[in-house]
Amino acid sequence: xxxxxxxxxxFNAIAEPRRRExxxxxxxxxxxxxxxxxxxLRMSQPTVSKHLGVLRKVGVVSVIRRGQHRMYRLNAAELKxxxxxxxxxxxxxxxxxxxxxxxxxxxALERIISNTIGAKEE
Numbered sequence: 001x002x003x004x005x006x007x008x009x010x011f012n013a014i015a016e017p018r019r020r021e022x023x024x025x026x027x028x029x030x031x032x033x034x035x036x037x038x039x040x041l042r043m044s045q046p047t048v049s050k051h052l053g054v055l056r057k058v059g060v061v062s063v064i065r066r067g068q069h070r071m072y073r074l075n076a077a078e079l080k081x082x083x084x085x086x087x088x089x090x091x092x093x094x095x096x097x098x099x100x101x102x103x104x105x106x107x108a109l110e111r112i113i114s115n116t117i118g119a120k121e122e
Contacts, residue, residue: 026074
């Protein structure tokens with residue numbers, strides 16, 4: 001089965017790790033010119049432009065022209081489908097974290113009891 005084009009939806013677009021890095025740069029809500037993203041990520045300008053283009057096509061970033069510069073800004077609301085999908089697995093993570101917490105607390109209590117018994121025997 002052929003893989004869907006990266007510009008078909010936000011899931012395909014953010015599947016690329018470098019695009020997630022671009023999103024991370026834009027996550028502060030400010031506008032950035034391509035060259036600013038290039039410097040922050042230490043990627044080539046063509047690579048950054050390509051990734052910004054894909055993100056723009058799926059609506060994750062918007063672009064406006066300011067003089068000679070194209071300024072990019074994150075449209076975080078367009079990531080909501082990803083959030084909603086991942087959120088369905090939150091209860092699994094919370095369950096796992098709860099089990100880890102219980103084990104850690106039990107081990108800490110066992111150490112306290114062991115240390116207390118050991119101190120009494122001396």
